[in-house]
Amino acid sequence: MDTMCNKPRKQILAIISFLFLSFIFSANNVSAADGAKIFKQNCAVCHSLGTNKLTGPGLAGIATRAPGDEWLKKWIKNSDALRKSGDAYAVKVYNDNNQVPMSAFEFLSDEELTSLIEYIKAPPVETPKGNSGATGDLAAAVPAEQGMNPLALLIGVIVFLIVIVAVLRGVRFSLKNLQNEKQGLPLEEAVGPWTELKSWMSVNKTKTGLVILFIVGGLSSAGWYALKGIGIYEGYHPTQPIAFNHKLHAGDNAIDCQYCHSTVEKSKTASIPSVNVCMNCHKGISQGPTTGTAEIAKIYEAAGWDPDKGAYTKPERPIQWVKVHNLPDFVFFSHQQHVKVGKQDCANCHGDLKTMTTAQQVKPLTMAWCIECHNKTEVPGMKDNPYYESLHKKLAEKYKDQPITVAKMGGIECAKCHY
């Protein structure tokens, strides 16, 4: 079995890797776009493109400061060697920066260096998109209420119709009396609309009944659905103190969820990262592509980091995030059970964060929703986990061809979540 299966697979793999390699080689002509990439991968940790100093000096105006491109190339490749060769400017730079040597980048080719320097000299002008909190790209996902409220519209229509009816009634009454006057008939007495409605209702009992039934039914069902929605916050999307952009981090930069939510496999909570985790990267990255420095500055404020001095000098101020996914206190949900043992993807419950900015509750998080999933999901990690071995054997025997779902394993019993 194995060999039969494996052989073609290996061939396919070989073909794929060949194609892939040839693509890489063919794509060897370096351009300024790669300069940006090289910069991000190697330089951005210590240098900004502006004037502010991170670990190393800001690189704005480097073209006018430095002795020339060739010098720059030598410096980047091995600054230590350049300095030790007695280059005056190299010594000056070294002394200006607290005598912290810059790492050597010998592996960069000449072409790559050229494109890098080109990029540094003329960085793309970044246009921060404003920092108005929780909107951003998610505007599409969560349409703000545009146009008229349907209820207001309905009320408007009803009022409009009532006005028309009243006007028409008045017109009809005037016309009728005019006609009566002309024909010499006695004038109609002015009857109030309410009296008229009552008399109409007493004549048309079936129609009245139907209308009342319709109204009562409509109100009841509206009330029922309104009550059912109490406590369900699907779509809840609070404004956060920092407009953290999940799309940028987890989507564009493909940072694994667990880099920040690191306890998801260790604890019942996935944990909101502490500020020091943000600072792992943001010590170096003080400017983002969407909000510029505005949001990142808030991290610095929380951490007590002074970006100008490059040191933690200020008091720490914990960030007060607004909790998005709230379960009642009597529910004991465990992330590690679901992620580590049950091998569930974060997106199953939290939606595709890679497309959201600030987090939003996309699932109802009701008990019915939990049970629905438990009723149909087979535990992916179960078959290979020795813990489940005997249980799995017994259940497989009992439920012959049916899938062994979480529910069948006891996963919808009360005390699994409520205690």
Add this chain to the structure above:
Amino acid sequence: MATKKYWKGLEELNNSPEFVQKAQSEFAEQIPVEKFLGNENQETSGTNRRDFLKFLGFSVTAASLAACETPVNKAIPYVVKPEEITPGVANWYASTYYDGSDYASIIVKTREGRPIKVEGNDFSKVSMGGTNARVQASVLSLYDSSRLTGPTANGAAATWENVDKEIGGKLAAVAAKGGAIRILSSSIISPSTKAVIAEFTAKYPTTKHVMYDAVSYSGIAKANAGTFGQEVIPSYNFAKANVIVSIAADFLANWISPIEFSKQYAKTRKVSKDHAEMSKHIQFESNLSLTGANADERIPVKVSEQGKVAVNLYNAVAKIVGGSALPSSALACDAAIAKAAKELAENKGKSLVVSGSNDVNVQAVVNGINQMLDNYGKTIDLENPTYTHQGDDAAFADLVAEMAAGKVGAIITYNTNPVYTAPASVKFADAYNKVGLRISFADRADETASLAQYICPDSHYLESWNDFNPKKAHYSLAQPTITPLFAQPRHEGTRQAQDTLLKWAGNTTDYLTYIQKNWMEKVYPMQGKYMMFTEFWNHSLHNGAIEVGKGEGEVLATPVADSTAVIAPVAVKPVKVEKSADVTPEVVTVVAKISLNDAAQKINAVKAGAMELALYEKVGLGNGNQANNPWLQELPDPISKITWDNYVTMAPAQMAKEGYLMMERQDREASVVTVTVNGKTIKLPVVPQPGQAEGTVGIALGYGREKAGSLSEKTGVIGQNAFPFVQVVNGTMMYGALEVSVANANETTEIAGTQIHHTLMGREIVKETNLESYKKNPKSGNHDEMLVTHSGVKKASTVDLWDEFDRPGHSWGMTIDLNSCIGCGSCVVSCTAENNVAVVGKDQVMKTREMHWLRIDRYYSSDMTKEVAKEEGIGAIDMYLEMENPAAANPKVVFQPIMCQHCNHAPCENVCPVLATNHSSDGLNQMTYNRCVGTRYCANNCPFKVRRFNWFNYNGNSDFAFNPTQDDLGRMVLNPDVVVRSRGVMEKCSMCVQRIQEGKLEAKKSEAPLKDGAIKTACQQSCPTNAIYFGDLNDENSEIAKLRKEEAEGRNYFILEEIGIKPTVSYLTKVRNCEDTIEDGRKSAGHSEAKSEKEHA
């Protein structure tokens, strides 16, 4: 039918009409409507139907409006997360509990940096993983808002800087004049603290350190000084004793080292088919103590007779082993003494005689008995003395005299409260006020500290570093498990007493560094295992407790002398005396040798009083140092089952004679009496106590704390202080009195007991046999319950109305060994802490509304049995009347922990209209609070009455302000893994399902089958006698599965099996090592007949 008839209290015994009515209407109280309408007087208030509707309409609208609002929950992560903390995961730290009396090496569970639970440390060879109620409750005492948040000077808040400066100046002034400085403390077993005191003494050379214990054992040390020339309290090993004779020593609850002794004692009480042997325990005492309740034979004696029992026992043993007799006087219990002596003599070197007396003479005679029995070096270890009680009554008396004479310039009190605990005759408060400079390290302005000029509050032990030397060669450490609760910048803060003393001594090192230095110099060289000190320190800190010098190769101490103490008239075996090379400096004073003849004469000269008093400590409050702890106040006394009070215990026969009210427990009124000793009088309710020696009364110490903290403000002072009744006799404290007058105060009061909630109706709840019968038949006493069916009489376990359910995964089971359970209540407090059980207070307990998920039922037996009735030809009705005869002056006692039995065919589950309680596939009876609507049908249908209903919002209602959950600090003790229940919800034992879930998850994550023992319930873990077994019945290799298999045709039984509920919790028959013949093999048909007759009767 049980061979013994058990009754739960005198009310049941008397079966008065009021009792029957109470028993039938447990939930008779009206729904507390007036509570939520806010007016107590319904009739006179303007609240009527219309108002009710208005309230209703308003609250419904308000509730719906509130429900529409999305609540905003904040989530605030750390700025810099400490590496060792994972939110949601507990950290455990080893530490040590020592309050000057109880010692336990512990591990502390912390969640997000706050301690929430204390468990025993298995690494300790002293406490051996055991805890007691007081240790369990100590975590709540940490979050006590009555603690001082900073130093005070003359009652006003002060800063440490000022206090240090002022005290430094004043001490210097006293020292300059050559005035005496005294440090008065409870026993200190911390070598480093003693070093700190030595350092302080070096700075102020007029300093003397005096140790004083609230409940003193100095008589034992003095007697050993007289007998062996060593003023120490030896180590006892109950595990090696086949015969234990205790003369009023309550060694399972309070005496010297109860946790250690319970562990040892329980080892001798484990019986199985293969090992059908157990120790024999004989107790002579006045009050029915916890230890006496566990004894195989218990003989009530008067307080004045206790010493004479020791003398007569000495003579009886001497007669057998060949020794000369001491002068003695005849006692009523001489036959029992002779029997005990015979047992002891047959087990020479494997027996133990202990006495709870603090009289040097009595202890000297007891030493003589143990010497004759060759117990030294076997069950008594003089070479490894225990240091936990070093209080010296004589030194204390000298100090008070010095103070009264105005000779003391300054006094520092540390961890002691003599204004409250000293005997009235000592007049401590007057003497104290004569001292010029009074400084206290108390954590609150207690009775003594409130009289001091300066209070420099010590930190709680869970916030502190410390080291301990409870016994020679045994060391342990305490480490902080939380940053001090009261610290800068919000408070001036508490400071460890040792740091304070170091500062005043002019030493700038902090106490941790100081301990490390001390250990490096003194403890580290005693061991040979670790080459590096840091390695040794880390190991010690991790394990919490270590043993050095013994077992690890090097013994540095060398014997310097063979002191052959020959005491008339018995030749004493030479005892090797080792010079104490421990860190604890030993002051060996030479004491005149005690002549046993003189001792016996002095004992015989003791005159009996018409009414005598025996003071005792309760397992909950002990000496009262944790009196502000509501968990301990609500813990029922194991014997009387009374909460929130102390009282006078008296023999029922005597009470009847005096015309006192007899129906005292529960919501019954009790007569109030005035008890007068030496002109000092207190008023207390009097309670009938079967087993109390006639002519004696008992009163518990530790109550009546007026300045223990805010609890007494909320509930009123709880009980009365009996410490003033302590007598000073022959230079030691005597915890009793021989001349007591008890007079009727012609008042009544109400006291709250927990026992009478439900009647037994004569069913077999506790099964019992004796050792002889058990050896012949392991199933003796445990007859199968039989049912009459249409196809004949069948075993109840084989008849079933319902289908069996699958248990494909785990099947949790619990078994409780009634032979090991001593009824100490450690599990009750442990369960309270683990499961956020509410404290309800005295009034609610009186209404049978206590919330404990786990209770310990105590049953008394009576002497009438079916066999006796058969022999004597007594008819069934007369027999049952006789069985209920209150003349049972000395009943046998059994304890039975009852929690939810997790019935597989649970009666509660069938009647729940909303399916809030149902069964899980792993055998748990689940209770879902969020589903419960509070019909209470389940509680009415539960045959065990283990379901508890939340009548009030105990977490918010100001009537229950004493509940820890109503206090910002107290709330921190809550276990975040368990819901805090709200009003209108039923709750009960969940078998610690949160621990089960956690244990399972750990196994799943490590991808391995669940290991037996990985999950322990809170009650199981805290049990000092390992009486509770818990595990997976589906795992053939688990301890519990093996035990159930082994005991299936032995001691294992299920309560109320005959009603077909199939409980998950089983019990093991109690085996008593006594001679009562217990006939086995009763006819089941006869049983059911008898039962129905009983019910008709």
